[in-house]
Amino acid sequence: MKKYFVFFLLSGATIAQAQQLAPLTVQKIMRDPKWMGTSPSNYRWSANSKTVFFSWNPENKEKDQPYKVSVLTNKPETTEDNAAEKAAETNYAYNKDKSLGLYEKGGDIYFYNFKTKKESRLTNTVDRENGARFLYNNDVVFQRGDNMFQLNMATNELKQLTNFVKGKRPGPGAPGSTPGSTAPSVQDTWLRNEQTDLFDIIKKRNKQGPRGGFNGGGPRRAFGGADASQRVMKPVYLDDKFLSAIVVSPDGKYVSYRLTTPTTNHNTIVPNYVTASGYTEDIPGRSKVGENLNVSETFIYNTDKDSVYTVKTAQIPGIKDLPDYVKDYPKELEERTKKNEDRKVSLGAPIWNETGSTAVIVADAQDNKDLWILKLDAATGSVSIIDRQRDEAWIGGPGIGRGIQWIDNNRFYFQSEATGYSHLYTFNVATGEKKQLTSGKWEVQRVDLSKDKTTFYISANKEHPGITHFYKLSVNGGDLVQITSMKGGNEITMSPDEKWIAINYSYMDKPWELYIQPNKPGAKAVQITKSTSAEFDSYKWRQPDLVSFKNRYGADVYARVYPATKPHPNKPAVVFVHGAGYLQNVHYWWSQYFREYMFNNLLADNGYTVIDIDYTASSGYGRDHRTGIYRNMGGKDLTDQVDGVKMLVEKYGVNPKHVGLYGGSYGGFITLMGMFKEPEVFSAGAALRSVTDWAHYNHGYTANILNEPFNDPDAYKRSSPIYYADKLKGDLVMLHGMVDVNVHFQDIVRLSQRLIELGKDNWELAVYPVEDHGFVEPSSWTDEYKRIFKLFETTLKK
Incomplete structure (x- = not known):
């Protein structure tokens, strides 16, 4: 029997019957998140564009259940587990x-x-x-x-x-080597003589010569003689390299592929102490920044000529250019200038136009200072420049280097931060014209081309850095037409016929829900699901003040402020620092830091004013904001927190002598830097799963921002909390999972030893034996935040 759900019926209980959430406690908000209700997810359209399939759990079952909703009825109902797969559009x-x-x-x-x-x-x-x-x-x-x-x-x-063959090319005389290509070994000669002595047929065919079918006793090619029409393909031996990115040109003439030489690195080990076996077990970990990187080459196989050649990266303009930071190290600059070596690059697979007349290829410098879009001459492997993006910090930003697609046989589109914000461009290979289609102090965050290739569908934060909307734009340029209208977060899944959009929508105090809307401007979005529990709805969650202030460098910094309901006499304040560095948390949609959002409500209920800042290096604000921490983590990203406190003092009346801060991962790192470098500003801090020394973090993230420890040691020393631990004055609590495979437990142990050796006694470390970087167990979350709350209660309210 199909089950239909009326929006106000939630988990079989009405709000009147539900347990009241207020007053908030750590124990209440850190429970298994199912208590809040479970938002829908995993949206998929049917092939006929009439039905949206999704996962949902309105009855609070053990796991999410499959649901569907028709655009004709807008009523969600349960469905079979495999119904979505049966109805889905085949991926032709x-x-x-x-x-x-x-x-x-x-x-x-x-x-x-x-x-x-x-x-x-x-x-x-x-x-x-x-x-x-x-x-x-x-x-x-x-x-x-x-x-x-x-x-x-x-x-x-x-x-x-193609004839790719695993392993190494056979040496002289080895099995599989070409007969007659090298002098026969003693063993080969002995075997041939034995064959001739034993078999009359060998003697007979040896006399007939090559046309007799055995070619001097070699392998027989065909009964009665060699087949002159047989096609012999040159083998391409892979050696010990990895084969990937095989692409055949649309005319079938060229096959491009990549061969990667693996490298050996010293990987770390994470001990796991709480195990079923009772023994300590080792978890294989990542390597550290500065690791040896895999080296790859891109080749082209010409099927007509049965020949192989490399794509000529030496022809890339600026391939020898050194980054500016090397000037800080004169000896290294002299050595690298003298060597005059090409920088290592990674090439993407060729992107061909429809007829196969032209291909473009993206090249990334291994130091991530350059990204090139190149025109490929497949007949020779030569390349020529179409577009070069150079950043002395590092190449990044939404859509950069990804999603390149041909509009027609002459034009393709791409994104660039050339103006300081990621915007949409087209390039015409016939005329050489590069055309910018969007502009302004906002970011194009996602681009999709319509099936008829006449329209771009764009997600962007044009209205406000903290609001995403869905737009359409002609491939020839013109006005950007807004399709969604709800203020907040709008994540779009479009129907196959492009007539409908499923919207994953949320607001600051309202978790994600499914809406359906016709794909046209001004159309109404209809809410399909209502997921929050009656207990969750019983509390009036805050819509924090979304404000901006000028930092000391004159840049706009955005923040959420949770004013205290009834400020404590000390008028204390707490700064929450989001993680990941390049992440946005000051916006009008539901935060991925939902536990911290609820904890900030709890703090405001208890007399604290709370601020949550999109500090320098957060996403959503363009290139200068993104790269503002280059070679100095704990620089502008930290002073933004200090400037935010100054704003709280001036506009919200907080007491500057009673300010604490907390955060996890990158937020934990900033907390440590705040406690060490700004001890007069922050009197208490809780640092969760913190990086304490960037030389011990991974390569992909860290090398972009700080280069490599052996190339730029000053940047690492400048940016790592462990070098500032002697400046600690306030009360510090550190909290870390012992099986953290991202920021290793070793990180916090090393800092603890440093604090011991410095004789500091105003700190403590709480460890969580079964937790990875992202905590899972409600008991761990509860213990962690009870300690954080106790820290602020016993220090900021003194």
Whole structure:
């Protein structure tokens, strides 16, 4: 029987019957989050664009259940587990006029004719075939194992396009080596002589010579003689390298691929103490910043000439350019200038236009100071510049280097931070024209091209840094047309026919819910789900003040402020510092830090004014904000917290002598830096899962911001709390999971030893034996935040 749900019925209880949440306590808000209600997720449209499938749990069951809603009724109902898969649009790879489609099922390739509505199976093998697509002439190419194959749909002839062979090229005389290519070994000669002595047929065919079919006793090619029409493909030996990114050009002439040489690094180990076996068990960990990076090369195989050549990265403009920071190290600058070496780059797979006449390829410098979009001459492997993005800090920002797609045979689109904000551009390879389609002090956060390739669909924060809306824009440029209208967060899943949008929407005090709206401006969005529990709804959650202030450098900094309900006589304040560094938490949608949001409400109920700042390096504010911590973490990102406190003193009347701060991960790092570098501002701090020494964090994140420890040691010393521990004055609580595979427990242990050696006694460390970086157990969350609350109660209210 189908189950329908009226919005005000939640978990079988009305608000009147529900337990009242107020007053807030740590124990209440740190329970299993199911007590709040579970938001819908995992939205998928049916192929006919009439139904949205999603996961939801309004009855508070053990796990989410499958649901669906029709755009005709807007009533959610339970459905079968596999109903979404049955109704989903097949992920076809289409030919140029979309009359034919290919898809993979069970490791085999299937073909569908949309005119005749007939399906046929193209392969039926033990090996998996994947990556099937049409060439421009409607032939089909696909990958089987490490090799590419081409199927002529008119003749059914199957042709192997590549001959990649695992392992090393055979040496002279080794099994598999070409007969006659090298002098035979003593063993080869002995075996040949034995064959001749034993078998008359060998003697006979030796006399007949090469045309007799054995070619001097070598391997027989065909009964009765060699087949002159047999195609012999040159083997491409992979050695010990990894093969990836195989792409066949639309005309079938070229196959590009990447070979990566793996490197060996000293990986870390995370001990796990609470185990089922009773023994301490080691968890293999990551390597640390400054690790040896894999080296890859991109090659092109010319199928007509049966030849292989590399893409010529030495031709990239600026390939030898050194980053500016090297000037701070004269000896290194002299050595690197003398060597005059090409920088290492990583090449993406070629992106071909429809006919195969042109390909572009993206190159990233391994030091992440440059990103190039290059035009590839596949016949020679040569490249020429289309666009270069250079950043002396590091290349980044939404959409940068990703999502490049052809609009037509001459134009493709891409994103660039050239203006200081990530915006949308097109480039015409026929005319050389680069055209900027969007502009302003806001970011294009996501771009999708319509199926007819006439319209861009864009998610952007044009209205306000903390509001996302959905827009459309002609591929030729023009006015940006807003489609969504609800203030807050709007995450879009579009129907296959592009007539409807499923909106995952939330507001500051309202968790995510599903809405459905016609895909046109001014249309009304209809709420489909109501997920929060009656207990959650019984408390009046705050909509914090969303404010901005000028920091000491004159830049706008945005913040959320939770004014105290009844300020304590000491008028204390607490700063919450979000994690991840490049993340946004000052916005009008429901925070991913929902526990901290509730804790900030609890603090405000208990007389604290709380501020949550999108400090320098947070996302959503453009290039200068993003890179403002380059070579100095704990610089502007920390002074923004101090300037935010100054604003609280001036506008919210807090007492500057009673200010604390807390945060996790990057927020824990800033907390430590605040307690060490700004002891006159912060009298108490709680640092959760904190980085204490950036030389011990991972490469991908850290090397962008601080370069590498052996190349830029000053940046690491300047940015690591462990070097400032002697400045600690206030009360510090550190909290860390012992099986943290992201920020290792070793980090906090090293800082603890430093504090011991410095003779500091106003700190404590709470450890959580079963927790990774992101805590899971409600008991751990509860213990953690009870300690944080106690710290503030016993210090800031003195």
